[in-house]
Amino acid sequence: xxxxxxxxxxxxxxxxxxxxxxxxxxxxxxxxxxxxxxxxxxxxxxxxxxxxxxxxxxxxxxxxxxxxxxxxxxxxxxxxxxxxxxxxxxxxxxxxxxxxxxxxxxxxxxxxxxxxxxxxxxxxxxxxxxxxxxxxxxxxxxxxxxxxxxxxxxxxxxxxxxxxxxxxxxxxxxxxxxxxxxxxxxxxxxxxxxxxxxxxxxxxxxxxxxxxxxxxxxxxxxxxxxxxxxxxxxxxxxxxxxxxxxxxxxxxxxxxxxxxxxxxxxxxxxxxxxxxxxxxxxxxxxxxxxxxxxxxxxxxxxxxxxxxxxxxxxxxxxxxxxxxxxxxxxxxxxxxxxxxxxxxxxxxxxxxxxxxxxxxxxxxxxxxxxxxxxxxxxxxxxxxxxxxxxxxxxxxxxxxxxxxxxxxxxx
Numbered sequence: 001x002x003x004x005x006x007x008x009x010x011x012x013x014x015x016x017x018x019x020x021x022x023x024x025x026x027x028x029x030x031x032x033x034x035x036x037x038x039x040x041x042x043x044x045x046x047x048x049x050x051x052x053x054x055x056x057x058x059x060x061x062x063x064x065x066x067x068x069x070x071x072x073x074x075x076x077x078x079x080x081x082x083x084x085x086x087x088x089x090x091x092x093x094x095x096x097x098x099x100x101x102x103x104x105x106x107x108x109x110x111x112x113x114x115x116x117x118x119x120x121x122x123x124x125x126x127x128x129x130x131x132x133x134x135x136x137x138x139x140x141x142x143x144x145x146x147x148x149x150x151x152x153x154x155x156x157x158x159x160x161x162x163x164x165x166x167x168x169x170x171x172x173x174x175x176x177x178x179x180x181x182x183x184x185x186x187x188x189x190x191x192x193x194x195x196x197x198x199x200x201x202x203x204x205x206x207x208x209x210x211x212x213x214x215x216x217x218x219x220x221x222x223x224x225x226x227x228x229x230x231x232x233x234x235x236x237x238x239x240x241x242x243x244x245x246x247x248x249x250x251x252x253x254x255x256x257x258x259x260x261x262x263x264x265x266x267x268x269x270x271x272x273x274x275x276x277x278x279x280x281x282x283x284x285x286x287x288x289x290x291x292x293x294x295x296x297x298x299x300x301x302x303x304x305x306x307x308x309x310x311x312x313x314x315x316x317x318x319x320x321x322x323x324x325x326x327x328x329x330x331x332x333x334x335x336x337x338x339x340x341x342x343x344x345x346x347x348x349x350x351x352x353x354x355x356x357x358x359x360x361x362x363x364x365x366x367x368x369x370x371x372x373x374x375x376x377x378x379x380x381x382x383x384x385x386x387x388x389x390x391x392x393x394x395x396x397x398x399x400x401x402x403x404x405x406x407x408x409x410x411x
């Protein structure tokens with residue numbers, strides 16, 4: 001009995017252990033199949049339900065605990081809880097634009113109307129169509145319109161937006177009397193822009209001649225240069241500006257019959273900020289004097305001019321006074337030529353061409369020599385009358401001789 005009783009108890013224990021084992025197995029399988037299960041492996045794909053729109057469940061997938069991904073194959077199974085086979089940069093312009101302008105993108109479509117579930121469904125179904133899904137989802141409200149919107153938009157930034165030159169050389173336009181830098185260009189993806197502020201007296205001129213001042217915004221591919229008035233000196237610097245990131249469409253591959261998923265990865269480069277600077281020219285003034293060579297005093301009434309030695313272009317023209325003439329904003333280190341056009345009354349014109357370099361002299365002098373006065377006859381000088389008297393005497397004698405001869409012939 002006792003034995004029998006012991007055997008019965010042993011049998012009950014075995015049954016109990018079997019039941020426990022089965023329950024443990026079921027719990028393990030159930031936990032593994034739960035959509036919200038987060039495996040210890042950080043690479044697992046976790047599903048997150050947002051809601052629904054137009055009869056479709058709005059779900060996104062969290063990859064590596066941070067990336068919000070969309071399904072790219074709506075006809076395949078949910079990839080939640082699976083280990084991805086790998087990820088790759090997917091260089092497809094349509095996929096890149098759908099992710100960039102889709103829900104959670106950098107510039108989401110206004111047509112989502114702030115409805116997160118609507119945005120998720122339209123973005124996911126559009127991506128499925130663009131990824132090569134056999135089914136077309138254009139009948140779902142908003143999908144066709146979203147596709148049309150994408151066609152009108154540029155590609156998202158795929159490279160860092162920057163200036164091609166960091167330092168611009170400046171030259172002098174003597175004809176227009178303005179400082180001009182060499183050309184610069186903005187490099188970057190289509191549609192990307194850079195903005196910078198210009199100080200007073202400086203302007204940006206685009207290749208087509210458009211002039212911009214103050215806050216300047218230019219697009220990738222545009223070529224421009226800066227121009228500055230003569231009084232602008234020193235160094236202009238934009239400071240660190242620009243978008244130091246780009247976007248890469250990433251596709252996460254999963255097992256067969258499960259959805260591949262996609263996301264837009266932001267690649268940031270904190271060292272890729274862009275800027276440029278322009279070093280303006282230095283300017284000097286000069287005093288120009290017109291002086292009498294005999295007493296070194298200022299001489300009024302001379303018409304003077306200064307030309308640019310390199311271009312021959314007129315810099316300044318004036319009439320001298322009793323004080324030196326001042327010319328400002330001459331380019332430091334540049335050669336100029338001073339000459340006289342009309343001399344003051346009573347002075348000989350100077351044929352001198354005085355060449356000077358701005359910055360090396362602050363006072364340039366040109367002299368004039370007085371004209372020589374004609375000599376006046378001296379009072380009481382008999383020699384001054386001797387010639388006329390001799391001529392007169394000779395003439396009278398000749399006349400008298402002629403009269404005498406005529407009378408003699410008549411007799």
